[in-house]
Amino acid sequence: MNIVKKQHLFASICTALIAVMESCYSAQDGVPLDQFVGSALGQEAAERLLAGANQNDPEALHNVGMLLLGEGPGYAAEAIRFLRQAASQEHAESQYALGMFLLFGRGLDTNIIEAANLLSQAAAQGHTGGQYELGMLL
Numbered sequence: 001m002n003i004v005k006k007q008h009l010f011a012s013i014c015t016a017l018i019a020v021m022e023s024c025y026s027a028q029d030g031v032p033l034d035q036f037v038g039s040a041l042g043q044e045a046a047e048r049l050l051a052g053a054n055q056n057d058p059e060a061l062h063n064v065g066m067l068l069l070g071e072g073p074g075y076a077a078e079a080i081r082f083l084r085q086a087a088s089q090e091h092a093e094s095q096y097a098l099g100m101f102l103l104f105g106r107g108l109d110t111n112i113i114e115a116a117n118l119l120s121q122a123a124a125q126g127h128t129g130g131q132y133e134l135g136m137l138l
Helices: 003-024 032-038 040-054 058-069 073-089 094-104 112-124 130-137
Strands: none
Touching: 040 058, 058 073, 058 094, 073 094, 094 112, 094 130, 112 130
């Protein structure tokens, strides 16, 4: 990945992370939201998330993938790449998400067989959504 693409990806993840923080932020915490979002803490959170993904941490990979999906269709391929990396490490939530994307063709071509395989892997780990969807397929 070239440096311009990496910088753009980082900026997109920062934007998505800030949006998540904004939605979770409570004004009762005593710090004005605009100060928090523009703070070094917000930047550090995004950097730590990317560092985890770069170290192939499945939870970080999953979170980056889901954040990118929230950025719109232009980020779907990159998001799916992160989710596939996490799913390959038996991350049940990523297996479930990819299974659902394959089942309904969100960001990927519909593939019922691969969807069922991923949902089965998630279900085997106790993921209730995977268990339900797999049951619905059978």
